[in-house]
Amino acid sequence: MTEISTLGEFGLIGHLTKNLPINHDSTVMGVGDDCAILDYSKKDVETLITTDLLLEGIHFDLTYVPLRHLGYKAAVVNFSDVYAMNGQPRQITVSLGISKRFTVEHIEELYDGIRLACEQYGVDLVGGDTSASVTGLIISITCVGEGEKGKTVRRSGARDTDLLCVSGDLGAAYMGLQLLEREKEVGKDDPNFQPDFAGKEYLLERQLKPEARRDVIAEIAELDMHPTAMMDVSDGLSSEILHICHNSNVGCRVYEDRIPIDYQTALQAEEFGMNLVTAAMNGGEDYELLFTVPLTEHEKVQHMKTARLIGRITKPSLGACLVTRDDAEIPIQAQGWTAFPK
Amino acid sequence: MTEISTLGEFGLIGHLTKNLPINHDSTVMGVGDDCAILDYSKKDVETLITTDLLLEGIHFDLTYVPLRHLGYKAAVVNFSDVYAMNGQPRQITVSLGISKRFTVEHIEELYDGIRLACEQYGVDLVGGDTSASVTGLIISITCVGEGEKGKTVRRSGARDTDLLCVSGDLGAAYMGLQLLEREKEVGKDDPNFQPDFAGKEYLLERQLKPEARRDVIAEIAELDMHPTAMMDVSDGLSSEILHICHNSNVGCRVYEDRIPIDYQTALQAEEFGMNLVTAAMNGGEDYELLFTVPLTEHEKVQHMKTARLIGRITKPSLGACLVTRDDAEIPIQAQGWTAFPK
Numbered sequence: 001m002t003e004i005s006t007l008g009e010f011g012l013i014g015h016l017t018k019n020l021p022i023n024h025d026s027t028v029m030g031v032g033d034d035c036a037i038l039d040y041s042k043k044d045v046e047t048l049i050t051t052d053l054l055l056e057g058i059h060f061d062l063t064y065v066p067l068r069h070l071g072y073k074a075a076v077v078n079f080s081d082v083y084a085m086n087g088q089p090r091q092i093t094v095s096l097g098i099s100k101r102f103t104v105e106h107i108e109e110l111y112d113g114i115r116l117a118c119e120q121y122g123v124d125l126v127g128g129d130t131s132a133s134v135t136g137l138i139i140s141i142t143c144v145g146e147g148e149k150g151k152t153v154r155r156s157g158a159r160d161t162d163l164l165c166v167s168g169d170l171g172a173a174y175m176g177l178q179l180l181e182r183e184k185e186v187g188k189d190d191p192n193f194q195p196d197f198a199g200k201e202y203l204l205e206r207q208l209k210p211e212a213r214r215d216v217i218a219e220i221a222e223l224d225m226h227p228t229a230m231m232d233v234s235d236g237l238s239s240e241i242l243h244i245c246h247n248s249n250v251g252c253r254v255y256e257d258r259i260p261i262d263y264q265t266a267l268q269a270e271e272f273g274m275n276l277v278t279a280a281m282n283g284g285e286d287y288e289l290l291f292t293v294p295l296t297e298h299e300k301v302q303h304m305k306t307a308r309l310i311g312r313i314t315k316p317s318l319g320a321c322l323v324t325r326d327d328a329e330i331p332i333q334a335q336g337w338t339a340f341p342k
Numbered sequence: 343m344t345e346i347s348t349l350g351e352f353g354l355i356g357h358l359t360k361n362l363p364i365n366h367d368s369t370v371m372g373v374g375d376d377c378a379i380l381d382y383s384k385k386d387v388e389t390l391i392t393t394d395l396l397l398e399g400i401h402f403d404l405t406y407v408p409l410r411h412l413g414y415k416a417a418v419v420n421f422s423d424v425y426a427m428n429g430q431p432r433q434i435t436v437s438l439g440i441s442k443r444f445t446v447e448h449i450e451e452l453y454d455g456i457r458l459a460c461e462q463y464g465v466d467l468v469g470g471d472t473s474a475s476v477t478g479l480i481i482s483i484t485c486v487g488e489g490e491k492g493k494t495v496r497r498s499g500a501r502d503t504d505l506l507c508v509s510g511d512l513g514a515a516y517m518g519l520q521l522l523e524r525e526k527e528v529g530k531d532d533p534n535f536q537p538d539f540a541g542k543e544y545l546l547e548r549q550l551k552p553e554a555r556r557d558v559i560a561e562i563a564e565l566d567m568h569p570t571a572m573m574d575v576s577d578g579l580s581s582e583i584l585h586i587c588h589n590s591n592v593g594c595r596v597y598e599d600r601i602p603i604d605y606q607t608a609l610q611a612e613e614f615g616m617n618l619v620t621a622a623m624n625g626g627e628d629y630e631l632l633f634t635v636p637l638t639e640h641e642k643v644q645h646m647k648t649a650r651l652i653g654r655i656t657k658p659s660l661g662a663c664l665v666t667r668d669d670a671e672i673p674i675q676a677q678g679w680t681a682f683p684k
Contacts (some may be wrong), residue, residue: 033422034424034426035423040389047389051470053438055439059475082376084377095393097400
C-alpha cells in the first residue's frame, strides 16, 4: 500500500491520468493545463453541462460499496443527466477530496471504475482537481455533452394529452440498498459473516453498478420519436413526475398497473414487508428515463423495447395522480430521497 | 436563522438561484433541468473547462474567512484558470456540500459572494448540485469559458530565448494568510480580542478577496502580443515556472531583483523574520499570470502596465534557476502549497 503523500498531488494526478485515451474529436486537449480545450464549434450543436457531488457517509457507504463500482457509478449518473436532455456525454472532469485513510491503490481502484465507465460510453476524462480532505471521500464530477440544436429535451415541454413513458423498471436499486444495509447490520458484529445474495443479483447490480440509458435515446432516434419533456429518474419516479408537471405546468395520470417492476424487486418488497408500489415510486437511483411524447406517437411507443407507457399528461387543474388498480386517484407526493432530512 | 431542512434541497436551490441573471448569449438555459444548455457553436471558438474543489479545514478556515469572500474567491480562482488560457470565463456550475452547522443565511452569504463575482466578470451561474455533508463545507466549482481558435495559450509553448513575464506582485496573499493565522492564534483565548490590521489591508485583500487578471489578458490583446505559454500563479511562482519548463521542455533564468513585491509584503516579511524572496516565490494564491512571449516582443513587454519581465527562457540543459542579486544561480525548487503534506 502506497501513501498518497509519497507521490504528492502532481505525482498522483500524473499517475492516475497516465495514458488516458481520447475517444472523441470534440476533445482538443485533456488533462495537464489550466483548462481542458474542447471544440463544440459545429453549427448545429448545443453544449450540455451537468454536475454531481457524491459524499461519503451521505451518498455512499464504503463498507459495502467497492471503490471500482463507486467510480463507475459516479461517472454514469452524470452521463444519465446528459442522455436525459437527448444528448450524448463527451467529456468529464473529476475532482476528488481524499482523506488520510485512502492509499494510492484505493484511488487507482476508484479511477479504474471511472475509466471503465468512460470507455463504455465513449467519454473523455479531461481534467479535475485532487486534494486532501479532512474526513471521508469526496467525488465531484462534471460532464459536458452535446445535443443537436432544436432536439435537446427539457423538463418543461410536456403538453396536455401527451403520453408519459418510462424506461426499464423501477425500485430495484432501492431494494438493493435496503438489502446491503440489512446485511451490514446483521454482519457488523461477526467478522466471518458472509452475506448470501443468491437470486438477488439484479437488485445489487442496479444499486452498485447502474447504467445510463444510452439505448433508450438510440431507440427514440431510431423510431423518429419527438419527446416533449424528459428527465432521468434519480430521486424516485414521484419526485421526477412532479418536476415535469411543475416545469411544464401540466397535471398527469399514472397507472399503478403500468409501473414496471422486476420480479426480484417484488419478491424483496414482500420479504421486507414493504409496499411495492411505494418503493417503486419513491425508491430512487433508478437512472431510468422518464419522458413524454405527443399522443400522435402512440403507436411508436407501443413498439419501444426499452420503455413503456405508464400514463398521460392532463390539464394542470387535474393535478398529478396515481390511478390505482381499483380506479382510485391518489395525489402523487415526492417522498423520495432528500439531501437534507428533517 | 433558518435551518436548511425547512427548505429542503429543491427549496434551497430555488431560493438561492431565484432571479439569476443571464449575462452572456452563450447561455441558452441555466439552472433547473438535468443539464444547462450552452452554445459554443461559433466557428472560431474553442471551449475551455476547468474545475476547483475547495474544502473547509484544507483550503479555508471559516474562523477568519467571511462566507461572502469565500464565495467570491471560489468563483474567481476558476475564472483565473480560464484567463490563463487567454480565454474568457462564461459559465460556472456550483456544487455545495453543507454540514448541519450551516443555516440558510450562511449559504445565502456564500452565494452572494459567488453572484457578485459572476456579476463582476460577466459570468453566468448555470447549474450545480447541493447536498448535506457529514462535516464541513465543500465547494466544487466548474467554469466553462471560450477562447479564440488558435489563440488559446497552453503551458507547453515556451521556446528558448522567449521572455518570461509575470503580472502584479507576488507573496502578498501568503503574507495575508500568515497574518490571519497569527491573529487567530493570539486571539483564541480572548473573546474580546480585536486584531489590528491597519496598514496591512492590501495583504488581507489579496488573501481574502483576490481578483482574476482579466486586465492582463485585455492588455495582451491591446498590445497585440502573442504569449507562447501561460498559466496562473496559484501554488507559488517556483512551482508554476517548473510546470512551464517541464511542459515546454525548456530551462529558464529568473532574476531575483525583477520579482515584483509590494512594500506591505516586504514589511510583513521583515516583521515575521521571513526570507522575502522565498515567500514571494513559494507563497501561492497570487492568481497572477505567468507567461512567455517571443524575444521580438521585448518592446511591447516594456510598455505593459499590468505585467513585467522577470526572466528568460533557455535551453532545457541549463535548468531552471533563480539568478540572485550577486549573480549566483540557484536551482528553482517547488516549495509551494501541497495538497498532500508528508
